[in-house]
Amino acid sequence: MVVYDLIIIGGGPAGITAGIYAARQKLNTLLITKSFGGQIARKAVGIENYPGFEEISGLDLIKKFEKHLRRASARSDGHKIDIERDGVRKVKKIGEKFLVQTTGKNTFEAKAVIIASGADPRPLEVPGEKKFIGKGVSYCTTCDGPLFANKKVAVVGGGNAGFEAAIFLAKFAKKIYILEYSEKISADVENQERVKKTGKIEVIINVQPKEVKGEKFVNSLVYLNGKTEKEVNLAVEGVFIEIGTQPATSFVKGLVDFNEKDEIKVNPWTSQTSCPGLFAAGDADEVPYKQIVIAAGEGAKAAISAYEYLQKF
Amino acid sequence: MVVYDLIIIGGGPAGITAGIYAARQKLNTLLITKSFGGQIARKAVGIENYPGFEEISGLDLIKKFEKHLRRASARSDGHKIDIERDGVRKVKKIGEKFLVQTTGKNTFEAKAVIIASGADPRPLEVPGEKKFIGKGVSYCTTCDGPLFANKKVAVVGGGNAGFEAAIFLAKFAKKIYILEYSEKISADVENQERVKKTGKIEVIINVQPKEVKGEKFVNSLVYLNGKTEKEVNLAVEGVFIEIGTQPATSFVKGLVDFNEKDEIKVNPWTSQTSCPGLFAAGDADEVPYKQIVIAAGEGAKAAISAYEYLQKF
Numbered sequence: 001m002v003v004y005d006l007i008i009i010g011g012g013p014a015g016i017t018a019g020i021y022a023a024r025q026k027l028n029t030l031l032i033t034k035s036f037g038g039q040i041a042r043k044a045v046g047i048e049n050y051p052g053f054e055e056i057s058g059l060d061l062i063k064k065f066e067k068h069l070r071r072a073s074a075r076s077d078g079h080k081i082d083i084e085r086d087g088v089r090k091v092k093k094i095g096e097k098f099l100v101q102t103t104g105k106n107t108f109e110a111k112a113v114i115i116a117s118g119a120d121p122r123p124l125e126v127p128g129e130k131k132f133i134g135k136g137v138s139y140c141t142t143c144d145g146p147l148f149a150n151k152k153v154a155v156v157g158g159g160n161a162g163f164e165a166a167i168f169l170a171k172f173a174k175k176i177y178i179l180e181y182s183e184k185i186s187a188d189v190e191n192q193e194r195v196k197k198t199g200k201i202e203v204i205i206n207v208q209p210k211e212v213k214g215e216k217f218v219n220s221l222v223y224l225n226g227k228t229e230k231e232v233n234l235a236v237e238g239v240f241i242e243i244g245t246q247p248a249t250s251f252v253k254g255l256v257d258f259n260e261k262d263e264i265k266v267n268p269w270t271s272q273t274s275c276p277g278l279f280a281a282g283d284a285d286e287v288p289y290k291q292i293v294i295a296a297g298e299g300a301k302a303a304i305s306a307y308e309y310l311q312k313f
Numbered sequence: 314m315v316v317y318d319l320i321i322i323g324g325g326p327a328g329i330t331a332g333i334y335a336a337r338q339k340l341n342t343l344l345i346t347k348s349f350g351g352q353i354a355r356k357a358v359g360i361e362n363y364p365g366f367e368e369i370s371g372l373d374l375i376k377k378f379e380k381h382l383r384r385a386s387a388r389s390d391g392h393k394i395d396i397e398r399d400g401v402r403k404v405k406k407i408g409e410k411f412l413v414q415t416t417g418k419n420t421f422e423a424k425a426v427i428i429a430s431g432a433d434p435r436p437l438e439v440p441g442e443k444k445f446i447g448k449g450v451s452y453c454t455t456c457d458g459p460l461f462a463n464k465k466v467a468v469v470g471g472g473n474a475g476f477e478a479a480i481f482l483a484k485f486a487k488k489i490y491i492l493e494y495s496e497k498i499s500a501d502v503e504n505q506e507r508v509k510k511t512g513k514i515e516v517i518i519n520v521q522p523k524e525v526k527g528e529k530f531v532n533s534l535v536y537l538n539g540k541t542e543k544e545v546n547l548a549v550e551g552v553f554i555e556i557g558t559q560p561a562t563s564f565v566k567g568l569v570d571f572n573e574k575d576e577i578k579v580n581p582w583t584s585q586t587s588c589p590g591l592f593a594a595g596d597a598d599e600v601p602y603k604q605i606v607i608a609a610g611e612g613a614k615a616a617i618s619a620y621e622y623l624q625k626f
Contacts, residue, residue, distance in 0.1 A: 013364065016364060017364045017606060020362055020364060021362060024361070024362060048337070048385070049333055049334060049337060049385075049613070050365070051326065051329060051330045051333060051377075051378050051381055051609050052363070052365055052366065052374065052377045052378060052381060053365065053377075053381070054380065054381050054384045054385075061365065064364075064365045064366075065364050065365060067367065068364055068365060068366070068367045071367045072361070072362075072367075268581035268582055269581055269599075269600065269601055270601070286582075287582065288582055288583070289613070289614055289617045291610075291613050291617075293330060293606070293609050293610050293613050294610040294613050294614055295610075296364050296606050296609075296610060297604075297606050297607040297608075297609060297610025297611065298610065300362070300602070300604050300606050300607050301602055301607060304602045304604075
């Protein structure tokens with residue numbers, strides 16, 4: 001069995017940058033990811049804060065990142081990066097070797113591992129939510145928004161992500177409700193003004209979602225008005241959930257130290273976790289600011305650290 | 314007198330990224346820099362490890378960064394970024410206000426400061442070096458290399474920077490000597506192979522430079538062979554110095570804590586220095602890996618931290 005120098009888990013900005021650096025250092029590397037892009041692929045509006053690109057769609061930026069990775073791999077003199085399209089179920093360490101088991105039940109071995117698995121959308125955790133995934137419930141506005149032409153939809157979450165999702169949906173849907181749990185809208189002023197301008201987005205506060213209902217497809221969202229304590233049955237055919245993310249780190253539980261948010265603890269200078277040879281970068285670790293360019297920088301750090309660690313073998 | 318929200322010192326990847334973020338947060342910002350680019354502007358070979366650009370010259374990347382900054386500034390609804398083309402002589406804190414004095418003897422005020430002044434080339438510190446700056450002695454191969462067509466030149470420094478400088482000079486110069494202090498070449502294998510291929514670069518080890526000599530212009534470099542202990546007079550018309558960098562941080566001496574390398578100590582998660590309201594990012598701080606994408610990520614962190622700090626006013 002091939003023992004890789006390095007396995008990178010994740011195909012977002014941190015994982016891809018780690019891959020570019022690993023290829024240039026001529027490490028035998030495997031990158032495991034279900035798809036490229038991470039959270040960028042779900043971004044509903046253009047990206048304006050990754051230096052070098054004044055304005056670019058998430059999809060276009062990720063295409064450029066992926067192309068860069070493939071080119072670095074092609075130029076690495078036979079140490080090219082293998083790519084496995086899968087999720088990860090478990091990472092174990094046996095002696096000095098890491099075993100990475102994928103969802104598809106393959107096992108890969110490496111001397112070092114970088115976790116750049118980012119974060120997944122946080123679910124509402126109400127009845128009906130799981131049942132209607134792909135049948136009206138969505139965590140990805142850019143993926144599913146166009147399917148809701150001339151329909152009524154709800155966006156759960158009154159932060160910037162929720163407002164940006166609603167602005168994107170306004171191109172397709174007939175009517176959009178933004179539902180916010182608290183009394184206060186946290187989206188920034190610019191997004192609030194853009195929502196107003198569409199003329200078809202209604203913002204409702206004090207919303208405690210209770211259930212997603214439907215038959216074959218979603219037909220309503222039931223919520224409690226936290227102020228009046230009345231139950232409301234909101235007729236919508238789509239429910240977009242934009243209430244934040246949670247780190248996708250369950251597959252290393254028990255192997256490394258976490259903080260209280262389930263983020264992996266690291267030495268911020270070297271990306272080293274509590275487990276020697278295991279590094280973490282991007283939104284899966286405890287970096288307080290979740291930004292594309294910060295995640296990319298962390299990916300570079302982790303790859304350089306992994307390279308230094310591998311010199312001892 | 315205008316009191317800025319934020320003064321950013323430095324126009325390399327860290328400073329420009331901080332500026333892009335500051336403009337988007339609508340902070341009244343002044344960016345002070347002698348020129349844009351920092352160390353990128355001195356890079357002799359293409360950049361292949363800034364994610365999104367498979368291969369780009371330092372000059373082109375910096376142009377894109379600068380254009381991005383100007384666009385973010387133009388879109389910031391009147392909170393545009395002022396740019397002062399100057400060096401910085403001293404930063405002081407009086408009460409809660411920072412005073413930044415430039416080399417050109419202007420003084421600017423701000424509530425917060427980000428130091429992204431990067432690093433300067435390290436000088437050889439031998440007689441004649443200072444005297445012949447611009448007359449044969451250079452710290453910037455890309456700037457000055459083309460002036461040495463058909464001449465003999467020396468590059469001091471056997472690391473990657475020295476080798477890359479020599480490869481660039483091979484396009485112009487007749488003969489190039491790479492002079493390395495120790496017995497060991499630290500440039501990577503790829504650069505060593507490329508140097509060989511040019512057929513006009515000679516690598517000499519055990520070189521202890523003693524003096525740069527000349528009349529109007531440089532005509533030789535005197536060095537001691539560390540092994541034979543013989544003095545050698547090497548006839549060259551150009552001396553390119555590539556022996557590393559030193560942080561450009563002298564203007565905050567006494568105000569913030571430094572490490573033993575004169576790098577500014579920071580909290581790596583927030584870029585906060587030992588002086589409240591003063592942040593540092595990029596090669597001026599103690600981040601162990603000096604990379605463009607890491608510096609850019611740090612610039613973003615510092616700007617977000619500065620924004621949070623400014624909320625208290």
